[in-house]
Amino acid sequence: xxxxxxxxxxLVQAGGSLRLSCAASGRTLxxxxxxxxxxxxxxxxxxxxxxxxxxxxxxxxxxVKGRFTISxxxxxxxxxxQMDSLKKPEDTAVYYCAAGVYRGFFSRHNxxxxxxxxxxxxxxxx
Numbered sequence: 402x403x404x405x406x407x408x409x410x411x412l413v414q415a416g417g418s419l420r421l422s423c424a425a426s427g428r429t430l431x432x433x434x435x436x437x438x439x440x441x442x443x444x445x446x447x448x449x450x451x452x453x454x455x456x457x458x459x460x461x462x463x464x465v466k467g468r469f470t471i472s473x474x475x476x477x478x479x480x481x482x483q484m485d486s487l488k489k490p491e492d493t494a495v496y497y498c499a500a501g502v503y504r505g506f507f508s509r510h511n512x513x514x515x516x517x518x519x520x521x522x523x524x525x526x527x
Contacts, residue, residue: 402427403516405498410521415489417525421482423498423518430454434503435473435480438511439494439523446497448509450482460507464491489525496521 409421423435436451450471451460459471470483480498499514508514 403430403433403500405500405516405518407496407498407518407521410496410523412524412526413487415487415525415527417487418483418485419487419523421484421496421498421521421523423480423482425478425480425498425500430478430500432503433500434507435471436499436501436514437469437471437480437482438497438499438514439492440497440520441490441494444494446511448511449496451507451509452480453503453507455503460509462509484523487523487525489527492523493525494523496523 404427406424413419433454434451437449438446439449440446448462449465452471468486473480497520498518500516501514
């Protein structure tokens with residue numbers, strides 16, 4: 402079992418920045434991929450970014466590429482999502498941290514991630 406706990410959400414003006422954190426516990430994460438998904442009201446949950454815990458390779462959705470940066474701190478067992486140049490309304494959503502076994506490629510499908518955090522709200526205002 403892997404337990405995930407997100408933090409760092411909040412209200413930010415368009416063009417601003419936020420950093421989300423996801424603290425992981427319960428299992429060694431070296432064979433895992435950690436991902437961030439987001440879900441806006443009335444929309445399906447969508448992939449945002451992922452990182453391989455072992456080699457720190459990354460994957461980004463086109464909608465966030467160049468604006469968001471995913472990283473991890475091995476000593477703290479924590480994954481971060483640095484979000485810059487935030488846009489209204491497209492970046493407003495509940496952001497979820499997820500974990501799944503890394504099989505040599507990144508999956509953007511939420512069904513491949515068995516472990517989820519409770520989510521943290523990000524609201525971008527004008």
